[in-house]
Amino acid sequence: MRHEQEFPDRRTGIDPRVRRARRRRVLLVVAIVIAVVLAAVGGYVGWALNAPLSAPVVTWQAPEVSAPAAAPIALPTEGASAISISGADGYLGAEASGIWATSGTDEPRPIASITKLITALVILDAKPLASADDPGPTITFDKADHDLYDKYYVLGATIAAMPTGSTMSQRDALATVLIPSASNYAEAVSTWAFGSQGAFLSAxxxxxxxxxxxxxxxxxxxxxxxxxxxxxxxxxxVGKLAAAHPAIAQIVATPSLSLPGPGAMFNTNGLLGTGGITGLKTGNLGEGSFSMLYTASVDVGAAEPLSVVGVVLGGYSRQSVDSAVLTLLDSIRNGFHEVALATRGEEVGSYSTPWGSTAQMIVGESASIFTWSDTPVAVTMETTAPKTYEDGEVAGSITWSAGPNTATVDVEVEGSIRPPTAWWRLTHPSELGVP
Incomplete structure (x- = not known):
């Protein structure tokens, strides 16, 4: 085989073989560098396009609730009064079932025919009835009882016919004492129960x-x-004791009745069935001494009506006392109300990301709470990180509380957080997670 002889380059004096070897080494180095660069770039691109993203930044604030206005309680301005309310401890406090509110002083005043309610309670303590409808024993009225009609007629008191020798059940006799407020029956029945007025007063x-x-x-x-x-x-x-007695509670809630002897009789409590009034007894000794001991079932929109026992003493007239009682009960009803808390779609927060995608946190549905007067409304808000940050996703809850009631609604995402573009990922490495 014939080999051609290569001579050194005349200009450089370098052997071509050496020059080619050098070129190959340079090309190899360049290839390695390019490979390394391409590998690095490829690795960065792969990392940047798949690196985890930081969670969106969330800012939120629970919606504010305007303080409800205080409810004015329209207590009677004449004489003295007191009121007790049962079934509203969660709203009014445990003291409400004692004496919740008063006006005037707590000094003794004439009670007029409210006395007859005490008389009936004392009689029933000695001569109880088995049930609300139990007639009890039969009472026979004699000449002395009949004479009471004239006695109280002369005194100007309310009376009912009581013929000598007539009979009546104990329950009907007590009804005649309490419904038309017959004074002659009050003395006759109390004497029958105890044998004498002295014994009755001692009892x-x-x-x-x-x-x-x-x-x-x-x-x-x-x-x-x-x-x-x-x-x-x-x-x-006294009113609570009477209201708790089945027979008395039933009698004082009766607007009218008719019995042999007295005939048709009508309740002196003209407010029965008005404004929730269910009983008990009125009294009257003339101008400036009108009184009323009453019970009422007051529907305020709560789960159960409120049970009210109240009294007014020393009123100027029957009309003024009746008006004062109804006005007071109305003011209690009006003090219970729904307080608006939030409306659906109300914004309570927002989400933001470094790449500019945003979404809002909104109230999922409108909410209100039932409460009394200016009871403070407390609010708490809890948030959770959404999984996808998609529109409509639940992102927490808001809970309000006032008195015994609470209201809770979801917080939702409005809008959607979209992922960043590939270009943003590639150009913001410092804002990507660690691979």
């Missing part, structure tokens, strides 16, 4: 002491004497 004093009614004085069974006195707080207690 009454014991009954009052047993129930802690130290502010009450009873000197006769009808209330015609102004010396029959009591305090508003004592009478609220």
């Amino acid at each position: 009454t004093r014991r009954w009052l002491a047993a129930h802690g009614l130290t502010g009450t004085t009873i000197v006769e069974p009808t209330g015609i004497s102004p010396r029959n006195t009591s305090t508003p707080s004592d009478l609220v207690a």
